Amino acid sequence: MPGETPSLELEARTTSLRQVMDFVRKGALEASLPEVCVGELDLLIEEIFVNVCRYAYPDGAPGMVTVKYSVPVPGELKVEVADQGVEFNPLAAEPANTTLDLEHRPIGGLGIFLVKTLAPSLTYRREHGWNRLTFGISGGS
């Protein structure tokens, strides 16, 4: 239904990844996204969610993550991932150096780079202690 924003709230644990993917895939179905977009959607949501799980709550028990989606127009899906952890703006993250040979490559650091490269629209805002990262994906993008 237009205007509805289904929401999923859960602990920031990587073991919940499949649950988060399944939830966002419902949005892909509602938005009638073509199958080819679903792999990219999985990748975007995994990278963003796993990043929150690994870094947002460094001390003690994991905090909560809220995932929401909406279908502003048919063929387009908007997803927001929000947490109350350490302030982190992925848009300001240093770009990965993709020209390094294996010997000089760090093992990690490619997740956010993939998100920034693959998400056609990506916005971040910090408000009232929340990190809110939103991306859009559409059949035409």
Add this chain to the structure above:
Amino acid sequence: MTIERRHLSAQVVLVVSGRMDAENAPQFEQACNACIAEGLTTLVVDSGELAYVSSMGLRSFISVAKTLQSKGGALRICRLQGLVKQVFEITGLIRSFPVYESLESALSGGKE
């Protein structure tokens, strides 16, 4: 994700199928490390049936490749497809790894 170990032309090929994500990437790393523990220094990964890889999967690929390289060997990857190939291209890893179009060329280790 399934990992099948094959012996071809006196080499070990790991045929990785399905999806490699944050939850199961460590399984791939364990399978490779088991081969390394047996003394193997070069491994071939057939990714023709691998449909998905995230950055946690890439971490495993890079980590295993660094270990093999430090032993004078290599992690050869062949038959990258679809989204997986796209991810290797975007991250530049397609140029960092020895990547081959076919299993045969990966086994012979010739230049692509």
